[in-house]
Amino acid sequence: MRKEKVMNRWGWLCPWLAILFATGVLMLWGLSWWTALLSALLLVCPALMLWGLYITRPRPAEPSAPTNGMTMNWAAPFYDIYCPAVGLGRGFRAQTLNYAAIRAGERILDVGCGTGVLTRMAREAAGQGGAAVGIDPAERMIEVARETALHEGYDTKFEVAAMEALPFADASFDVVLSSLMLHHLPPATKRQGLVEAYRVLKPDGRLVIADFARPANPLWWLVLWPALMMPSVADNLHGRVPSHVREAGFKQIKLRGQRAGLITFWTAVKEKGGLT
Ligand SMILES: C[S@@+](CC[C@H](N)C(=O)[O-])C[C@H]1O[C@@H](n2cnc3c(N)ncnc32)[C@H](O)[C@@H]1O
Incomplete structure (x- = not known):
């Protein structure tokens, strides 16, 4: 709170x-x-x-989900204009999905989906028989995501929920996507959220993360130093995402690429016979 x-x-x-x-x-x-x-x-x-x-x-009837992450209700009306304007448009989404290597018929969960752009693209990639679900604790983000999906004719599902308390059964997804979300969670919540991602993935399920990491170019610190005052972002900038992912039980953790030397892509796998 x-x-x-x-x-x-x-x-x-x-x-x-x-x-x-x-x-x-x-x-x-x-x-x-x-x-x-x-x-x-x-x-x-x-x-x-x-x-x-x-x-x-008036707020939508559904309340925001409780979390100590930084929710973004306030950004819902302009988020879809803002992202492409700062270079996080469809090219960035396509790169994220490329690392997910989604196959037809797979079930995808997008945690912290915001307005659901990536969720809808994931739904397309999953083709016939596939499914994509987006969750976000910010009910206004979910409201925009649902309206856009309805308007554009997608059968994606969106739910108001937080990553650290996922309302899904064990082993119910093939892929979990986390795009620009982990830096919104304080370290302990980040770990709890990743444990939840592990739980809802099927054996051999994949986790794909796109988020801030330690900047490759030290010049970034000129603009990023104020963010070190926020524990959730500082944790990312100190390069701790892979160790949280490992602690949650994931294996085959790989750094797959970077954008602008700052936004980093990782993939990881819930190996068969790993932690249950
Ligand atoms: C920067 S936005 C990213 C949205 C989208 N994934 C994208 O790539 O554009 C971060 C989102 O994380 C959400 N968020 C904050 N705390 C969260 C939590 N505990 N679980 C899941 N999502 C959370 C915010 O409400 C916000 O919509």
């Missing part, structure tokens, strides 16, 4: 950062600081008002 409040504080920081960022850009274009600030407010405020209207509208 405490972490949920911390997340909300970070969420509300975003508009102010947007105003500062817009002011900085306008100053680079040669405006004085006060003209730049005024123009930034004029540009950003209407967007903020629309956002305010969205997040204060």
